[in-house]
Amino acid sequence: MNFEGLDYLAIRRLIFQRKASCRQLTNHYLSQIDAAKKFNAFISVLKKYALTSAELLDQRLQKSDAGPLAGLVIAVKDNINFRDSLSTCGSKILANYVSPYNATVIEKLLNADAIVIGKTNMDEFGMGSSGENSFFGPVKNPLDPNRAAGGSSAGSAVAVAASLSTAALGSDTGGSIRQPAAFCGVVGLKPTYGRVSRFGLVAFASSLEEIGPITKSVADAAAILEVIAGHDTKDATSARQPVKNYSDIIRARSRKIRIGLPREYFVAEVTPEIKTAILEVVKKLEQQGAEVEWISLPHTEFAIAAYYIIAAAEASSNLARYDGVRYGFRSDGSQDIEQMYLNSRSDGFGEEVKRRILLGTFVLSSGYYENYYRRAQKVRHLIHLDFKAAFQQCDCLIAPTVPTTAFFLGEKIRDPLQMYLSDVFTVPANLAGIPAMSVPCGTDSNGLPIGLQIMADHFNEETLLQTGNAVESIVKQCKLH
Amino acid sequence: MNELTPYQTIIGLEVHAQLKTDSKLFCGCHWQFGAQPNARTCPLCLGLPGALPVLNRKAVEFAIKLALAVEARIAQRTAFSRKNYFYPDLPKGYQISQFDSPIASSGKLKIRLNSGIKTIHIRRIHLEDDAGKSIHAESWVRENESLIDFNRCGVPLIEIVTEPELSTPGEASRFLQTIRQLLRYLDICDANMEVGNLRCDANISVRPHGGATWPGVKTEVKNMNSFRAVERALAYEQQRQIELLEHGEKILSDTLLWNEKAQVTESMRIKEQAHDYRYFPEPDLPPLKIDTSWLDKIKNEMPELPDARRDRFIRQYKLSRADADLFTATVELADFFEKVVVRIGDVRLVNTWVKTELLRSVNQSADEATPISADAFAELLDFVKQKKITAQSAKIVLVEMLTSEKAVAEIIHDKKLTLLSDANQLGVIVDQAIADNPDAVKHYRSGKRQLLNFFIGQVMKLTRTKADPEAAKKILLEKLDAE
Numbered sequence: 001m002n003f004e005g006l007d008y009l010a011i012r013r014l015i016f017q018r019k020a021s022c023r024q025l026t027n028h029y030l031s032q033i034d035a036a037k038k039f040n041a042f043i044s045v046l047k048k049y050a051l052t053s054a055e056l057l058d059q060r061l062q063k064s065d066a067g068p069l070a071g072l073v074i075a076v077k078d079n080i081n082f083r084d085s086l087s088t089c090g091s092k093i094l095a096n097y098v099s100p101y102n103a104t105v106i107e108k109l110l111n112a113d114a115i116v117i118g119k120t121n122m123d124e125f126g127m128g129s130s131g132e133n134s135f136f137g138p139v140k141n142p143l144d145p146n147r148a149a150g151g152s153s154a155g156s157a158v159a160v161a162a163s164l165s166t167a168a169l170g171s172d173t174g175g176s177i178r179q180p181a182a183f184c185g186v187v188g189l190k191p192t193y194g195r196v197s198r199f200g201l202v203a204f205a206s207s208l209e210e211i212g213p214i215t216k217s218v219a220d221a222a223a224i225l226e227v228i229a230g231h232d233t234k235d236a237t238s239a240r241q242p243v244k245n246y247s248d249i250i251r252a253r254s255r256k257i258r259i260g261l262p263r264e265y266f267v268a269e270v271t272p273e274i275k276t277a278i279l280e281v282v283k284k285l286e287q288q289g290a291e292v293e294w295i296s297l298p299h300t301e302f303a304i305a306a307y308y309i310i311a312a313a314e315a316s317s318n319l320a321r322y323d324g325v326r327y328g329f330r331s332d333g334s335q336d337i338e339q340m341y342l343n344s345r346s347d348g349f350g351e352e353v354k355r356r357i358l359l360g361t362f363v364l365s366s367g368y369y370e371n372y373y374r375r376a377q378k379v380r381h382l383i384h385l386d387f388k389a390a391f392q393q394c395d396c397l398i399a400p401t402v403p404t405t406a407f408f409l410g411e412k413i414r415d416p417l418q419m420y421l422s423d424v425f426t427v428p429a430n431l432a433g434i435p436a437m438s439v440p441c442g443t444d445s446n447g448l449p450i451g452l453q454i455m456a457d458h459f460n461e462e463t464l465l466q467t468g469n470a471v472e473s474i475v476k477q478c479k480l481h
Numbered sequence: 482m483n484e485l486t487p488y489q490t491i492i493g494l495e496v497h498a499q500l501k502t503d504s505k506l507f508c509g510c511h512w513q514f515g516a517q518p519n520a521r522t523c524p525l526c527l528g529l530p531g532a533l534p535v536l537n538r539k540a541v542e543f544a545i546k547l548a549l550a551v552e553a554r555i556a557q558r559t560a561f562s563r564k565n566y567f568y569p570d571l572p573k574g575y576q577i578s579q580f581d582s583p584i585a586s587s588g589k590l591k592i593r594l595n596s597g598i599k600t601i602h603i604r605r606i607h608l609e610d611d612a613g614k615s616i617h618a619e620s621w622v623r624e625n626e627s628l629i630d631f632n633r634c635g636v637p638l639i640e641i642v643t644e645p646e647l648s649t650p651g652e653a654s655r656f657l658q659t660i661r662q663l664l665r666y667l668d669i670c671d672a673n674m675e676v677g678n679l680r681c682d683a684n685i686s687v688r689p690h691g692g693a694t695w696p697g698v699k700t701e702v703k704n705m706n707s708f709r710a711v712e713r714a715l716a717y718e719q720q721r722q723i724e725l726l727e728h729g730e731k732i733l734s735d736t737l738l739w740n741e742k743a744q745v746t747e748s749m750r751i752k753e754q755a756h757d758y759r760y761f762p763e764p765d766l767p768p769l770k771i772d773t774s775w776l777d778k779i780k781n782e783m784p785e786l787p788d789a790r791r792d793r794f795i796r797q798y799k800l801s802r803a804d805a806d807l808f809t810a811t812v813e814l815a816d817f818f819e820k821v822v823v824r825i826g827d828v829r830l831v832n833t834w835v836k837t838e839l840l841r842s843v844n845q846s847a848d849e850a851t852p853i854s855a856d857a858f859a860e861l862l863d864f865v866k867q868k869k870i871t872a873q874s875a876k877i878v879l880v881e882m883l884t885s886e887k888a889v890a891e892i893i894h895d896k897k898l899t900l901l902s903d904a905n906q907l908g909v910i911v912d913q914a915i916a917d918n919p920d921a922v923k924h925y926r927s928g929k930r931q932l933l934n935f936f937i938g939q940v941m942k943l944t945r946t947k948a949d950p951e952a953a954k955k956i957l958l959e960k961l962d963a964e
Contacts, residue, residue, distance in 0.1 A: 081531045094530065101524055103531060202530040207764035236535050236766050314764055317563050320574020321528040325629070337627075341567055364565070364759035373761060 003028050007216035008072050008166045008223060015061065015071035022054035022061070022071060022115065025166075029073050029117055033164045039140045039149070041158040043078045044086045045118040053115045060113070067113030069227055074109060075165035077156050078119040079126060080211065081200040082106050089202050090122040090134035090152075093322045093329045093348030103200020104235065105169060105211050105228045112227045117165050120155030124350045125319065126173050126204040128152050129422040131180065132413050133352045140409065141183060143448060147406040150180030156214045157184040167220055169228075171201055173209040174307050175401075175426025178438035181214050182401035182451020185440045187468070188214045189221045192459045193433030194239035196225075197232030203318040205311035206237075208430040218439060218468040222246035225461060241459045249462050250469045257467060258291045258394040264300035265399035265425050273444040274400050278452050281441055282398055284474045285467075295393055297386040300428060302379045304420055307427040308356075309363050309376035315353075316360025322348065355416065384432045391457040396467050400425055401438040401451030425453060435461050439468045441475055488723050491695065492653050492685045492715060493645035496660055497638050498670040499611065499678035500543045505635035506610045507534030507577060514676055518630040526613075526634040528572030533765050536561075540637040541769065543669040544584050544608050545779050547639060550663055550786055551603050553588030558770055561608075561763040570613035570629050578609035578640075580760040582768075591788070592659045593806075594652065601656055602644040611636040639670075645684065650715035654708045657681055662787050666812045674707050681705060685715055687722040687732070698731075702746055704738045714739035718746050790815055798828045807836065820855035825862050834862055838879060853882050860889045873946035874898040902949035904956065907940070910948070911956045914939040925961055933957060 001020045003011060014020040033045055050073070060066050076082060079089045081099035083106075088094045106116070123133040131139030131154025139154035141147040142162040149158045153170030157180035160168050170177040172190035181188025189212045196211045203209070213224040229243040259282065266275055286292045324330035324344030331343035349357070363372035390397060402422060412419040429436035434455055441452035452471055456464040504511055508525040524532035548555050562580035588603035613631040622628055641660065647653045661679060664670040672679040686699040702718055705711045717739075722732050737746040785793070787809055794805040794815075808818045821831050839858065861878055864870045870878070870893060881892045893899055901907060914936055915922055925932040933954070940953045 079531075087530065089530070097530070099531070100529070199533050200531040203765075205764075234535060235533050237533075237764075313761060317565050317575050317759070317761070320565060320567065321530070321572060323567060323569075323574065325569050326527060326572060327529070337569060361759065364761050366757050366759075369759075369761070 001028070004163055005216075008220040009217065011166055012071045016066075018061070022057045022073075023051065025071065026050050026054040026073055026115060026117065029163075029165055032162070033118065036142070036158075036162050036164055038145060039142050039158050039162060040121055040134075040137050041139060041149075041155040041162070041164060042075070042118045043088055043090070043121050043134075043136050043155070046082075046085060046116060049085075050115050050117045057113055057115065067111065069109060069112035069114040069223070071166070072109075072112075072114040072224070073117050073166045074114050074224075075118055075120045075156055075159040075168040076106070076116055077122055077153050077168070077170050079122060079171060079202040079204075080105060080169055081202070082116055082119065086119060087202065088119075088135070089126070090124045090136060091322075091349065091353070092135040093344070094202075095135060095329065097328050099200075101200065103211075104197035104232045106200065108228050108230075109169075114227075118159075120153070120159055120168060122155055123152035123176075124353050125202070125315070126152040126171060126176055126209070127315070127352045127356055129175070129179055129419050130407070130409070130412060131155070131158075132409060133350055135350060138409055141406050143185065144406065144446075146408055147448070148183065148409050148411075150183035150402075150406065152176040153180050153188075153214060157181050157186055157188065160184070160186045160214050160216060167216070167224060168214040169211055169224075170214050171204075171209055171211050172426075172430065173205050173311060174430050175423045176209075177212050177214060178401050178426050178436060178451065178453060179422065181438045182440075182449065182453075183406040185443070185449030186214055186216060187218055187221050187437065187439055187472075188212070188451075189225060189437040189461075189464070190429060190435060191225060191229060191461060192239070192241075192435040193430075194237050195229050195241070195435070195459065195461065197228075197230075197235040197238045199232055199234040199238075203314075205314040206318060207314060208307075208311055210430075218437075218465055218472050219247065219250060221437070221468070222250050222465045225465075229461075239459070244462060246461065246465050250465045252466075256289055256291065257285075257396065257463070257470075258293070259285060259467070260293060260295040260390055260394035260397045262297045262300070262390070262397055262399055263294055264297050269421075269424070270400050270403045271405070271444070274403070274405070274450050277442045277444075277450045278398065278400055280478075281452060281471055281474050285470060288470065288474075291394075293394065295390050295397070297383075297390060297397075297428065299379065299382045299386050300424075303383055303428045303431055304424055306376040306379035306383070307423070307431055308359070308420060309372050310380060310431075312356040312360035313364050313373050313376075314360070316357045316364065319349075319353070319357055324348070352416070380431045383428055387428070387432045387434055387455070387457070395456065395460075395463050397455040398467075398471075399453050399455070401453040402426070405444050405446065405448035405450060429455050434458055435464050437464050437468050439471045439475075441471065442478065486723075487690050488687050488726070489690050489692070490648055490685065490687050490719050491645040492647040492650070492683055494641075494643045494647065494653060494656060495682045495684075496641040496643075496657065497680040497682075498547075498641065498660075498664055498672060500540050500637040500639060500669055501671055501678075502537055502539045502543065502637055504537055504539075506537050506540050506608065506637035507635055508532075510635065512632060512636050514678070516632055518628075519632060521632040522634065526572070526631050528574070534577060534763075536766060536769065537637065540608060541584065541771075542779050542782075543637070543667070544606060544639050545771070545776070546667045546669055546783060547641070547664070548585030548588060548606050549780060549783060550667060551588035551590050551606075553585035553603060553606055555585045555771060555776065556582055557772075558582065558768050559584045560768040561766045562760045563763050564609075565759040568612065569627065570615045570631070570634075572613065572631060572634060576609055576612065577763055577766070578760075579607035583607035584771075590656070590659060590663070592652065592655045594655060599652065601646050604642045604644050605640075606642075607640050609638050609640060610634070611638050645686070650712045650719065653683060653715055654712040657708055657711060662810065666784060666787055668784070668812075674705075674710075677706070681711060683711065683715055685718050685722070687719055687726065689726070698734050700732070700734065700746075701736045702739055703736065703749075704741075706741065710739060710741055713744060714746060717744065721746065784812075794818075798822065798832075800828075800832065804832060804836065807840075817855045817858070821859045821862065824856075824859035825866060827862075827866060830862060830866060834858075834865075838876060857882060857889060864889065864893065868900065868949070870898055870900050871941075871946055871948070871950065873941070874900075877946070897945075898947055900949050901944050901947045902952040904952065907948060907953055907956050908960075910940055910943050911936075911953065911960055914943060914957075915960060922961065933961070936961065
C-alpha cells in the first residue's frame, strides 16, 4: 500500500474500508522517518508505543469501535507534553526531561484514537524562524536541504511535507506554525487565542501562543481542529465558545465572501513572485463570486517591535523555572546557589533564548517598564483595533504568510533582526489573538512553496477554513493546467 | 513608646495569613501542615513545564470576607501579576501576586488599647500564592546540603498591609491579635504565628518628637514567630534606632531578621538591586470580575463579628464590658458560652462558672479552645442549678471531666458525690460533729452563734462535701439549739 502524498481524509477512507491497517500505516511512516533522518525532523521517535497503539486500534477497527481520528498518525512538537516521553523543547536545559503528564490536546487526540509517532525538532522553546536554534541540530527543508524549513515548528512542518506522519501539531507564538508551513508547502493553522487549551504546552509567551495542526490539506486541519478545540478547565484563558463541526462546514458551499487585502502586507519587501501568486488566486476567488477590496491595517509596521518586547518579557518570566534545582540540566561544580543558577542557565540555554531572556528582563525592569512593556501593550491594543475595524468591512483577510520563500540555512542566523523580520506578517494575528492559516499557493521560480495567509475575526475559524478550502481547490486546478 | 522619651515611632505591618481553603490557590492539591514532604504537590506546585494556574474562587471569597469585615473597598475588577525572583523554594521563578489592582483597599480595623480605641487604616488586601520551604538548619540535613519541601507551594495567602499608624511595639502586637481574632471569627485562617499560618513583617521608623517630617528611612523586620517576638523585636529595633540617633549616626534602610535566641535583630544584607521584582500582568489568568450578586452571596455568609457579638452579649445577657470581652475573645468560647446559657438559662450562674471555674481550672487564657463540650458543661451546671450536687462536688466533677471521657452522671456516681439530704443519715453525721467538738458546742451554746458555720464545715468534711448544706444547717440548728 502506498500512502505517499495522501492526506488524512484519504488515509482515513483506506483504514475504515479495511484496505489498509494502522499497523501498515505506522510501519510505513517509521521507515519513512528512518529514510529521512537527514532532515532532522524528529527529536524522539516513539516506535514501540506507536506500533502497540496501531495494533490495538486495528483490533478496535475490526469491532467498528474506533474514534473519529483513527488512522491519524501524528507528530507532535517537542514543547507539547506527552506522558512518559521526552519533552525537550529543543533545549539542552530540558534534553533529558520526561513529562509525567499529558497536555490536554494529547488527551483529546488519544481519546479520538490518533497515534502519536514522535516528538518533532524545533527552535529552542519556540524562539526562531528557521529551525536552526535547536540543541539537537538544525532542521532541513525537504524540498531543498540547504534551505531552512522555517520555525519554530520546523520538524512538524517537515514531518508533514516529507510524509513522515499524516499530520502534526505545532505551536504558534508569532508565526511558528504558519511560517514553516509556508516554507515547506503544507497547511498550517493557528486557531484563535483561547480556542485550544494550552495546558501542557511549555510556555514561551503565554498571551500569544496557540497549539494548532499542520496538515496536507485544509480538510485535515478542520478534522483535527474540531477534536482539539474547546474549553478546558485546566486553562483559565481557554474560551467557552462552542466548537463547530468544521469538517462538515467546509464541505458546505461557501456563501458569498468579502475578502480584504491589507495594503501593508503587499509592500516592497515581499518578493514579486509571491505577490503575483497570491493576487492570482484572489482574482480567481473574485471570479467565483467573492467581493475583494483593499483595506488598511495602519499599525502593522509596529507589530514586530511590540511582539518582540511582549514575547521576550513573558519568556523571561516563563523560563525562570529552568534553574537546575528540580529537573533538567544542572551545571556541575557550582559553589553556591547563585553560581548554580548562573552556570546552569548560561550552559543550558542557547544564544537566541538568552538574548530574549535578557531583552525581556530589561523591558520589565523598573524605569524601563513604562517605555517598553507598557508601550508595547498599547501598540498591541491598536493592532487589535486595526483588525476589529477591518472585520467590520470584510469576512477575512488574505496576505502573504512570509515576505520570502525558504531562505538558506545560515543565511540569517547571525543577524537576529533580519530573522525577526521573517515574522512581520505572522505576528499581528498573535498580537490580536485572531485565527490565521497558511495555505500552499504554488511555487516560485526556484520551485519553493509560497504560503498564502488567511486571517479571520476571533473564533471565526469557520470562514478561515472555508476560504482556505476554496484557495486549495483553485491552486490544485492551476497545477493541473 | 511613652510620652517622656524625646522620640516618636511609626510602625507599619505586612501581615500574611494562610487561608484554610480545601485546595491551593491555583491547583487542586490539598494541603496540610506536617504532611509528608512533597506529597501534596502537582505539576503546577512543582513548576513543571506546561502547567497552568486556575484560580480557586473560594480563596477569593475568603479574601472578600476579610475585606468586608474591615470595611475595605472591594475592587469590581481585580487582576494578578507576576512577581519575579529566583529562590530555590519558588519553583515557577515567580510568585503569582497582585500588584496594581488588589482585591481590596482602604479598610480599617479598631484595636483596643489600655488608653482606649484606636483605628488603624488598612492600605490594601491582596491574594498571592505561598512558596515552598527550604530546610537547612535541621540536624538531619547534611552540611552543604539544602532540602526543599514544596507542599506549601501554592497555598493561598492574603497579604494585609497597614498604613504606618502603629506607634508602639505593643500596638503592633495588639493589632496582630485583633487580626487573628477576626480571621478566626471569619473561619478563613487558623492564624497561629507559631506554625506560620499567620506571619508578619514590620516596617519601623523613629524620629525626634515634634519633627515635621519623617526621615524616610525605615527598617524592615522579619522572622518574628509570635506576638511576643513581634513586640520584643520592635522594641529592640526601636531602641537601636534611637541609640543611633543619639550618637548622631544615620539609620540605614535595611531588612533585618529577628534572632529569637539572641533576642537581637540582624541585617540580612540584601543587595538593593535584588528588589526589582519586574511585576507584570499574569498572562495565564484573565482579570476577575467581582459582581454584585457574588458579593451579596458572600455578604449573606458573613458571621457575626467580634465587636458586634460583644455588644450583643452586653445587651442580651447584661454582661459587664470586661466579661463580654472575655467571652467573645474567641468564637469557640463565645459559642460555648451561648450554648450553655441557652440550656441553663441562669446567665449569672453560667458567667461565674465559665469565668471562675472553667477558665481558671484549665489555667488557660481564653485564646485556647475550651477543653470540654458545651453540652457536658451544661449538664454539670444543671446538677448544680437543681441542687443535686454541691458546688464543692461540682468542682471535683469538673476536674475529672477535664481528663476523662466519662459522663457527668457517671463521675458523680463513681465518686459518690450524690447530694446527701436524707434527714436520718444527716442526723447521724450531725451527732458525730457535735460529739467530736465538745468545746465548740460549749462556746456555741454560750452565745457564739457564728460557730454554726464551723459545724457546717465539719459536716461537709465528714461527708466529703456531699451534704446538702441547707438540710445540714437545719438539722444542726435543731440539735445545737435543743438543750
